[in-house]
Amino acid sequence: QVQLQQWGAGLLKPAETLSLTCAVSGGSFSAYYWTWIRQPPGKGLEWIGEINHSGSTSYNPSLKSRVTISVDTSKNQFSLKLTSVHAADTAVYYCARTLGADCSSTSCPFVYWGQGTLVTVS
């Protein structure tokens, strides 16, 4: 059974850097998109960005200037860094894995999710 376990600092001050890591167990690390998604309190889901096993990334244009997603295949982990945080970045942050990497027939849904990390900027 695939499991995603995430961790990182939960309280940040404005202008600091958010850093989260997601460890993957129970499955291959290749042939998927590894993704970060966030959800502000009481609001909807927002895609932050994704990376595949070879390190190719895509980011939400609204966050692109501040976001870096990286992967460490030797540890089966991937990470998120978001610089210069402010109050509007307060959210529950989720890591997630897609069903596969061929999106032509499925649009690559997110089938496995981490438990979520509440990050508060104050």
Place this chain on the structure above:
Amino acid sequence: SSELTQDPAVSVALGQTVRITCQGDSLRRYYTSWYQQKPGQAPLLVIYGKNNRPSGIPDRFSGSSSGNTASLTITGAQAEDEADYYCNSRDTIGNHPYVIFGGGTKLTVL
């Protein structure tokens, strides 16, 4: 910009059928996925692709699509189906892939 539009709230009587819709131009090009989210929990994938259910999802959940509108149908809604439902798809901006979510629909089972 790429957007997916959902009704903010929908209600259904226990045991009846409810349809939750999602509209967006990207749905003409890409399949829609649907997620159920209950308070304090991570989203749960319930429908993906043409009309596929992950293992463990009851067959009362089904999906369909026509043009720029995708629908999630719950046939015989149960009390445990009360939750927020999000649609999700992909698009491209220039040559760059982009993932989008609808704003969510709060389903109340009466």
